[in-house]
Amino acid sequence: MADTVPRLRTAGYNLYYGSFRALRDITIDIPENSITAIIGPSGCGKSTFLRSFNRMNELIPGVTVTGKVLLDGEDIFRADVVALRRKVGMVFQRPNPFPKSIFDNVSYGPRIHGTRDRGVLASIVERSLRDAALWDEVKDDQQKSALALSGGQQQRLCIARALAVEPEVILMDEPASALDPVATMRIEELMQSLKQRYTIVIVTHNMQQAARVSDFTAFMMTDGFRAGNLVEFGATKQIFTTPADSRTEDYISGRFG
Amino acid sequence: MKPSRNGRVTARKAWQGCAFALFWLSGIAAMAVMLAVVGYVVVRGAPELSLSFFTTSPRGGLSGDGGIASTIVATAYLVVMTMAFAAPLGIGAGIYLVEYAGNSRNRIATTFLKLSRFGSETLAGVPSIIFGLFGYALFVTAMHFGFSLLSASLAGACLILPVVVRTAEEALKAVPEGYREASLSLGATRWETIRKVVLPSALPGLTTGIILGVGRILSETAVFYVTLGGSYRTPTSVLSSGRTMALHVYYLAMETRAFEKAMATGAVLVILIIIVNLAINAVSRRLSAGSRS
Numbered sequence: 367m368a369d370t371v372p373r374l375r376t377a378g379y380n381l382y383y384g385s386f387r388a389l390r391d392i393t394i395d396i397p398e399n400s401i402t403a404i405i406g407p408s409g410c411g412k413s414t415f416l417r418s419f420n421r422m423n424e425l426i427p428g429v430t431v432t433g434k435v436l437l438d439g440e441d442i443f444r445a446d447v448v449a450l451r452r453k454v455g456m457v458f459q460r461p462n463p464f465p466k467s468i469f470d471n472v473s474y475g476p477r478i479h480g481t482r483d484r485g486v487l488a489s490i491v492e493r494s495l496r497d498a499a500l501w502d503e504v505k506d507d508q509q510k511s512a513l514a515l516s517g518g519q520q521q522r523l524c525i526a527r528a529l530a531v532e533p534e535v536i537l538m539d540e541p542a543s544a545l546d547p548v549a550t551m552r553i554e555e556l557m558q559s560l561k562q563r564y565t566i567v568i569v570t571h572n573m574q575q576a577a578r579v580s581d582f583t584a585f586m587m588t589d590g591f592r593a594g595n596l597v598e599f600g601a602t603k604q605i606f607t608t609p610a611d612s613r614t615e616d617y618i619s620g621r622f623g
Numbered sequence: 624m625k626p627s628r629n630g631r632v633t634a635r636k637a638w639q640g641c642a643f644a645l646f647w648l649s650g651i652a653a654m655a656v657m658l659a660v661v662g663y664v665v666v667r668g669a670p671e672l673s674l675s676f677f678t679t680s681p682r683g684g685l686s687g688d689g690g691i692a693s694t695i696v697a698t699a700y701l702v703v704m705t706m707a708f709a710a711p712l713g714i715g716a717g718i719y720l721v722e723y724a725g726n727s728r729n730r731i732a733t734t735f736l737k738l739s740r741f742g743s744e745t746l747a748g749v750p751s752i753i754f755g756l757f758g759y760a761l762f763v764t765a766m767h768f769g770f771s772l773l774s775a776s777l778a779g780a781c782l783i784l785p786v787v788v789r790t791a792e793e794a795l796k797a798v799p800e801g802y803r804e805a806s807l808s809l810g811a812t813r814w815e816t817i818r819k820v821v822l823p824s825a826l827p828g829l830t831t832g833i834i835l836g837v838g839r840i841l842s843e844t845a846v847f848y849v850t851l852g853g854s855y856r857t858p859t860s861v862l863s864s865g866r867t868m869a870l871h872v873y874y875l876a877m878e879t880r881a882f883e884k885a886m887a888t889g890a891v892l893v894i895l896i897i898i899v900n901l902a903i904n905a906v907s908r909r910l911s912a913g914s915r916s
Contacts, residue, residue, distance in 0.1 A: 420808060452810035462801030465824055475809040478819070524805070531809055 373398035373535060373565045374419055379433035381414060381423065388414055390593040391433070394584060398534075401557055401566045403580035403602065405573060407617065410586045411594025412569045413459075416537050419567065420454040421447050437535070452479065455528035459540040461520035463512035463527070468495075468504050471512045471523055475531035490530050498526035499556050518549025525556065536560065538568040542575065554579050573618055577606050585614045661893055668887035676887060681855040681871065687881025691888050693857040697772070697865035700858055701851070702840050704776035709783050710833050716784075717791025717829075722817055743785035754782045755846040763850055770852025770864040778850045782843065783836040790835060794828020795821060830906050838899040841892065844869045868892050 372395035381389040389411050396402050404412045414423060421442060423429045435442045442450050452475075463471050472491040473481075481487055491508065495501040500522040504510070512523055521541060528536055538557075542550040557566055557579055570576050576583055583605040585598045598611045609615045616622060680693035716739070724736045758778025768774040798821050806816040822829075844867075852864030853874060866874065868888055875885035 422804065422808065425804075425807070448810045448812060450810075451808055456804075456808040458801060458804060458808075460801060462799065462805045464802055464805065464820055474806070474819070475811075478809070478811045478815050527805070527809065 372396060373438060374567070375434075375436040375439075376418070377434040377436070379418065379435055380431065381411075381418065382430045382432075383426070384428045387591065387593040389418075390589060390591075390595040392594075392596045394596055394599055396565065396567060397582065398565045399561055399563070400581040401561050401568060401579055402582040402584060403576035404567065404569045404584045404586060405571070405576045405617075406586035406594070406597075407588075407622065408571065409594075410588050412586055413539050415586065415594065416539055416567060416569045417456075419535065419537055420451050420456055422456065452531050453533055454535045454537060455531065455533035456537045457521070457524050457528055457539065457541045460544050461517055461524055463515070463520050463523050465511065465513055467509045468512050468515070468523060469508040472526050472530050475527060479531060491526075494526040494530040495523075497529050497560065498522045499552065499559075500526055516549070518545050518552060521545060521549070521553060522556065525553075525560075529560075533564065535565045535567065538566065540569055540571060543571065550575075577602060585609075585611075585617065587613055587617070664886055664893055665890045667883060668885075668890035671883050671887035672890065680857060681866075683855050685879055687875050687879030687884050689855075691868060691871060691891065693855055694866050694868045694871040694888070696857050697851075698841065698867045698869075700772055700865070701776055701779065701847070701867055702837055704772055704861065705779040705783065705840050706833060706836060708776060708780035709787050709836055712780070713784050713787025713832065713836075714791045714829055716788045717795055718817060718822075720788070720792050721795040722813070722821065739788075743788050746785040747789075750845075751782055751843060752845040752849070754778055755849040757781065758846060758850040769862065770850065770854075771862045772851065772858055772865055773861045775847050775851035775865075778846050779840050779843065782846055783839050786839065787832045787836050790832025791825075791829055794825040794832065797828060798824045827906050827909050831903055834899055834903050834906065838896055838903075841867075841896055841899065842869060843867075844873055848873070868895075 374396040375394070377393050379389060379392045380387060392415065404416060406412050417423050418431070418435055419437070419442070423431070424447070431443070437445070437450070437453065442454075464474065466474070469488075469491055472494050473487045476487060476490050481490070492501065492505075495504060500519060503519060504515070504523075512520065515523060521544075525536075525541075542553045545553065554575065557568070560566060561581075568576075568580065580602045582600065583602045584596055585605065586594050587597050589595050598605060598609060598614045600610070605614060606618055609618065676690040677695065678692050679690035681687070681691065682689040720736060720739065724733065755778060758774060758781065762768045762774035762777045763770060766774075768777075802820045802824060803816055806820045807813070811819070847867055847870055851867065851870065853866050853870060854864040855866050855871070855874075856863075858865040869892060872885045872888045872892065875881050875888065
């Protein structure tokens with residue numbers, strides 16, 4: 367990991383729902399242009415941790431955080447949240463295209479950030495759809511409702527929508543869990559091509575998926591107080607072959623979780 | 624043993640038959656009552672219906688001569704003015720309740736939320752004449768608007784506001800959370816999210832609320848009796864007095880000899896309300912079709 371620069375970093379990060387501590391003292395460096403998978407049993411705080419990077423937890427009343435989360439060395443809690451979310455895109459567990467046309471879905475982000483010119487928007491839409499490997503399937507019918515697409519296509523559309531605002535980081539919250547195996551495979555292939563230019567953090571409950579797609583793996587678990595913490599973080603190959611912590615080994619060998 | 628078991632089955636089937644017959648009868652009776660009311664009004668009013676009935680205004684006096692032109696105009700003005708007050712206010716309140724106060728931990732906001740929900744439910748059950756008296760006291764006398772479209776539409780807005788707020792709230796709540804999350808995650812502000820994603824998706828539901836309000840204004844009588852006055856002339860300004868179609872039915876029936884004309888006006892009103900309800904059905908069908916696909 368010494369040869370890569372950390373794009374995202376947390377240091378002594380804690381998150382509370384009211385007085386309940388949901389994440390405990392997480393310190394991690396996520397390198398750029400790589401895929402980092404966060405794995406762990408249900409309820410260990412993987413998704414909550416992922417949503418820390420674009421401050422989506424702030425939508426939940428009563429959430430407070432302590433510690434640091436840095437993007438390119440800058441404290442994200444001091445940054446403007448709109449600017450932050452532009453740099454840190456997100457793909458959700460269930461495909462959630464807007465009930466608008468394919469074109470309007472992808473151009474939504476650029477439009478709210480001030481791009482009005484139809485020609486510019488059209489080229490952004492084409493580039494994003496190409497990058498999301500959806501262009502060939504929809505190029506002739508971009509005015510069609512996004513809701514008419516299949517689940518897998520919808521999820522790639524959501525990826526295209528996130529790419530359209532040119533983020534640096536893409537957070538993926540179990541992006542394939544609602545999809546069939548073929549659609550899952552396409553998303554995984556897509557991730558491989560996207561990591562050349564983006565830093566990807568993916569939460570998955572599917573350990574095979576983590577092993578297949580990621581360069582680095584973080585294993586999270588709840589401690590004795592039901593707070594999620596980071597048990598082990600390292601190169602995916604190392605985590606899956608020679609884990610340092612016995613709990614990691616128990617989890618990936620399927621002894622619990 | 625065998626015959627007695629068979630006997631029990633026969634008895635149970637007989638009971639079932641009785642129950643079905645009763646349900647069938649009550650269904651038929653309910654339909655018959657409804658058809659009788661609508662049918663009676665339409666049949667008795669129909670002979671009076673003609674083009675000139677719609678194009679001439681009532682002439683006043685005991686005879687009840689003339690048509691309903693001015694009352695159609697007054698009703699239209701009143702509906703438009705009432706909705707101009709109630710729709711923005713009701714939808715705005717709905718947005719506040721769902722999009723802002725809904726996920727606030729602020730004590731004052733949540734208390735206000737509970738109060739206003741309780742308030743809308745209670746107000747929906749208050750007899751409309753109470754709204755009328757309130758409108759009379761506040762708008763007609765205290766604020767010196769007199770018997771006028773302005774007083775009546777303000778009082779009407781108070782009457783339908785709970786309905787509009789509730790339907791707006793339901794429509795906004797039905798917008799999937801994923802839309803909001805997606806929009807915010809792209810760097811949209813909360814307001815951009817509401818304006819560009821939430822409101823367009825909630826539009827069919829919001830429209831339903833507005834049409835419900837229109838239906839209520841069409842059929843309301845008591846509130847306007849004490850706020851709109853009863854002039855049969857075509858209103859010329861927002862401070863004009865006037866007479867809605869529903870009010871005209873009342874005046875014709877109670878103060879003139881033209882009972883058939885009251886029936887005819889009633890028939891027009893009933894048909895209008897049927898159309899409004901069909902519109903609500905069409906809109907909500909589109910709403911559920913949209914969320915399914």
